[in-house]
Amino acid sequence: MTATTLPASARPASAGPLTGTGTLLRFMLRRDRIRFPAWTLGIALLTGYFTTALGSVYTTTEELEAVSAFSSSPAGALFGGPGYGYDAITLERFLSGQYALYILLGTALMALLTVTRHTRAEERSGRAELVRANVVGRSAQLTAALLLTALLSATVAALVTAVLLAAGHAPAGSALLGASAGAVGLVFGGIASIAVQIFAYPRAASGLTGAVLGAAFVLRGIGDMAAVQDGGASWLSWLSPLGWSQQTGPYALDRWWPLALSLACAAATAAAGYRLSGRRDLDAGLVPPRPGPPRAAAWLRDAPTLAFRLQRAGIIGWSIALLVAGLAYGAFAQPLADGLEDAPEELVAVMGGGGNLVAGYLGVMGLTMAFTVTVFALLAVQSVRAEEAAGRTEPVLATSVSRTGWLGGNLAVTAIAVPWLLLVAGLGTGAATAIGTGDTALLWKTTLGHVAHTPAVWLLLAAAGLLYGTLPRLLPIVWAPLGYGVVAGLFAPVLDLPDGAVRVSPFAHVGEYPGEEIAATATGILTLLAAALTALALRTFARRDLTTGA
Amino acid sequence: MTPAIEIHDLHKSFGKVKALDGLDLSVQPGHVHGFLGPNGAGKSTTIRILLGVLRADAGRVRLLGGDPWDDAVGLHRRMAYVPGDVELWPNLTGGEAIDLFARLRGGTDASRRDELCERFDLDPTKKGRTYSKGNRQKVALVSALACDADLLLLDEPTAGLDPLMEAVFQECIREARGAGRTVLLSSHILAQVEALADRVSIVRGGRIVETGTLTELRHLTRTTVTATTGGDARDLAGLPGVHDLRTENGRIRFDVDGDHLAAVVRRLGELDVHALTAHPPTLEQLLLRYYGDDLARTGGGAAAGSRP
Structure with missing residues (x-):
């Protein structure tokens, strides 16, 4: 309406909801100049530590076979994974089956904390308002935060792959394990983009995404425990974003298609995040804050x-x-x-x-x-x-x-x-x-x-x-x-x-x-x-x- | 009568920074004492020493007859404090915080608490993290004013309050004085200090540069006089104490030092005065006079610094 009455030259050339995304992304990279390498290198170092430590503890196939007996027990499955290829155990299969889960968890935490930090925490502190008052589109901050998360996830994928290759593991499985970690980062970035719309407080938003991560851990844990016992509930693993990344079976099955589920989920959750963000005011959550007691309980006194x-x-x-x-x-x-x-x-x-x-x-x-x-x-x-x-x-x-x-x-x-x-x-x-x-x-x-x-x-x-x-x-x-x-x-x-x-x-x-x-x-x-x-x-x-x- | 607050030659440094450099202050019981000064002059440091959360490096401090560091707990039963920047627990409601402070201080009148919440238009059911700055300030004010303290230490207590609430605050402070309480009021809102304070101390660079009633302070500085006269008033400029005499549209206007006001007015009377206004300096002018060299010094310092 207004646009029709304005001469074309009065409107900036680009004034869409994404205006300013590039500048914001560069600014976020500058703010995270310590965090970015700390997260990505930290996860890569964890990977390097796992492979080196396992290599020095288990030097013979007999030792590996002995410990994999434990790993393919239900408890081992709960804290490790479905354990693909344990019947012909190798060091890299043991690493991928028992320890890759912790690389996935680290990447998920990185993604969820990054999205919350650059969206909801910025709004809560009032800084987002200052940014938004400039020539910055409505969705620019969310987009820049998601791009940053994608960049972090891609870096983790590349570094994990590089570390595994350097340790002499099979190239196909190494690339797949790296990509699996990156995929988890994308999914939890997407889930966090929904959570930050729901709650007005950064801790509540991180807490919600963290709870989803916990549920994903438990779901795939129960599914994997069922799987090692040939139980019927192994499909539960397929309900978990962590499960998708583990179902690729690096070094054993080497299948890429489960990651398509991760990408679809990341895209769908991010889209939902955008939709919800369009329905709320700056600094408001979708859940209104509840009033509390007007008086202190009698025991609260010293x-x-x-x-x-x-x-x-x-x-x-x-x-x-x-x-x-x-x-x-x-x-x-x-x-x-x-x-x-x-x-x-x-x-x-x-x-x-x-x-x-x-x-x-x-x-x-x-x-x-x-x-x-x-x-x-x-x-x-x-x-x-x-x-x-x-x-x-x-x-x-x-x-x-x-x-x-x-x-x-x-x-x-x-x-x-x-x-x-x-x-x-x-x-x-x-x-x-x-x-x-x-x-x-x-x-x-x-x-x-x-x-x-x-x-x-x-x-x-x-x-x-x-x-x-x-x-x-x-x-x-x-x-x-x-x-x-x-x-x-x-x-x-x-x-x-x-x-x-x-x-x-x-x-x-x-x-x-x-x-x-x-x-x-x-x-x-x-x-x-x-x-x-x-x-x-x-x-x-x-x-x-x-x-x-x- | 023993002063409610007596400070003599108080010193406090933070590392190399001298926050207080020989500060003296005396506040009489039942007075509202205005405490003025630019940012960083040492107002909050003084108040924190009075609270016993900072320890004086040197000097004598007596508060309600006790030592603010050694007798902190006993003294705190008789006083209340409102900081300029109130932080509340994010997951406790305002009402819970008010009750907690009241109980920590040793009891409060519940009906007075409710009445104050009403007057300050405060919703006590909201969680600490959802309050705006002004509302957090109200929580601290309600909990301080609801108790029977002999002394109120207020450190810029109304920062962030709207003018309506400012009026409520002034009313409450007048009531507090009516009830015989002593108030130390650090503030940047000069109209507030002018309306409330019995005495004023101006602090700069960690020491008091002037103290007295507003009338006394005004006497120390210049009154602005505007007059329309039949006679030629230009030779008034030669009188001692007259400054900046100028003629605007047939009116003369000049500033005169308090000490010479009487003599100048006598002279003016001989000049066939048609109209005369004289207004005393505002507190703002008073302050600018004391902070003025500060501005000049920082200006000069910057200029000196820019030279190679």
């Missing part, structure tokens, strides 16, 4: 309850995740013990030695859960620091809450959550093991073995608290002992680490019950050390200035 209120959602989420992971690990126990009877010596050593394989395995799982719960604890301290930096601590300390009360309340909530999460994880692992093996005593033994690691986690929590209280900028340092603990705890036999070096890790003292005994003295000393560091943390935090971003 520093510890506030800390609990802020950590509650996280604790619930971690509890569910650890319970599910525990059940899955527990279900592993019996098939794993059967599979490991023929496994190479190094692998048996990692799993806690040959004596009692199930007890050793459960001990290692307890240690693994302790590492996972430590991640929870360290993230909790980091979010305390984020509260301070965002300026939300200052108004709380402006009330009659003391420094000690504030930090003490936060650390106390996390400290209580630690044995709780270990308990949940232990019950999950123990229950599934007890059902699988028929040995009910393993339920409480496993649970005890998990909860016994509490003092070691507390020690790292207290160390994080002390860093936060003293020099909050150095807080990330506390991840180093955790990383060392993982290496020393899980890989010491493979790496041939001397005993003294292993004992430096705070996780090396409690003992991996039921595989080993629980060391009561060490437990006591770790607890006392944690208490001392916490007391010091509270003292130092009471003496320093608050560092608010403003």
Whole structure:
């Protein structure tokens, strides 16, 4: 209407919904100049690590055959894949069947985070409005974000292929494995482009896409478990975008056509994303925000309850995740013990030695859960620091809450959550093991073995608290002992680490019950050390200035 | 009477940056004390030291008779704080945040809370992340004004509020003063300070450059006089304290220093005055006088810097 009344020269030559896409894409590449290589090279390095590590651990076909017996068990299928070509196992088939899944997961995460970061997060921060006020078309930002994701996915495909070729694997399978990874990136970019239209908050949008990714993992897991048992539900794998990429069967079937499903899905989801984006306002979601309670619950009344209120959602989420992971690990126990009877010596050593394989395995799982719960604890301290930096601590300390009360309340909530999460994880692992093996005593033994690691986690929590209280900028340092603990705890036999070096890790003292005994003295000393560091943390935090971003 | 806030020779540095450089401030109980100064002058640093979240490097600070660092918790029961940039928890509603702050401070009057929500037109059921800046500010204002604090520390409390809410805010502060509370009001809205403040302190470069009632401050600076006279007024220019005398359309106009106002008006009276207006300097003019050399200095600094 307006256009007919305007002289043609008054309209810019190009004024469609895509105007400015090229400029935006270049700008995004500039913003992501670190992230782009970090993601793509990171995934390529992961691939390189898998192929090198497998090549050095399994040097003979007999060893491969032994471990593939485990891999073609239902548990192996759940955490690996359908395992095509295991009847005539080669290193590259084992790699593609058991480890390619994690390359796919990495690529999917890269794609979903990239799309959210350049669309919904930009809108939420208000920057999208500034951009849109220029000569930029309505769909330019979404298009540029999807193009960037496509570019990232293509780079991952090329780099993964190159790494596999460099390792001397078959060219056809290597190119297919690379392309499978790239295809997953495209699909999850498309799915993310729908999710960012639905929710107005970046975290909710990423969470929705992440949930789809989780569902895709579980669907293909059940399908693949059925497949290795010749069950009827193997078609479930074909409902999962991860499944399509795995059904190509690199190095075994070498078929390309399942990727057509991926491309069609990516195109359809992206088209849906465009359609939905045309139906909403800038910065609005399709789901309107719900009102909450006008009054605070009666129990929300002091520093510890506030800390609990802020950590509650996280604790619930971690509890569910650890319970599910525990059940899955527990279900592993019996098939794993059967599979490991023929496994190479190094692998048996990692799993806690040959004596009692199930007890050793459960001990290692307890240690693994302790590492996972430590991640929870360290993230909790980091979010305390984020509260301070965002300026939300200052108004709380402006009330009659003391420094000690504030930090003490936060650390106390996390400290209580630690044995709780270990308990949940232990019950999950123990229950599934007890059902699988028929040995009910393993339920409480496993649970005890998990909860016994509490003092070691507390020690790292207290160390994080002390860093936060003293020099909050150095807080990330506390991840180093955790990383060392993982290496020393899980890989010491493979790496041939001397005993003294292993004992430096705070996780090396409690003992991996039921595989080993629980060391009561060490437990006591770790607890006392944690208490001392916490007391010091509270003292130092009471003496320093608050560092608010403003 | 003991001052509600007494600061003497306060120093605070962040690394090499001197935020406060010998600041003195005294706020009488029951007063609304305006705290003015350009960005980065040290207003927020002073308020954060009073809150006990920053520790003074040197100097004496007394707040309601206590030490703001050592007695922080006890003092905070008797005071309330509103920052200029309110951050709320994204997943707690405004109502939950208000209740939480009230309980952390030790109780509040629920009916007053509801009345204030009404007056500030605040919807307490929205989540923190959905509030606009103005609405986040209202959450902090409601929770500060709903409590029985003896002292209100307000750091640019109405940034982002619309004029209607600004009027509500001014009303609330007058009520607070009526109830005998002390208010330290840091603000850039000069009309707000002019309307509310009993006394004003102007801070620059980490120290107070002027303090007093608005009347006293006005006395320190110039009054603008416009007059139509029968006689020739041009020799007024020779009087001490008269500046910038000029004639516009048969009217004369000049600025006169506060100290010489009486003498000049006496002289003017002899000149057959037909019409006369004299208006005192606005707070804006007062401030520009104090920040003026700042502008000149930065201007000069830039010029000096550009020379090779």
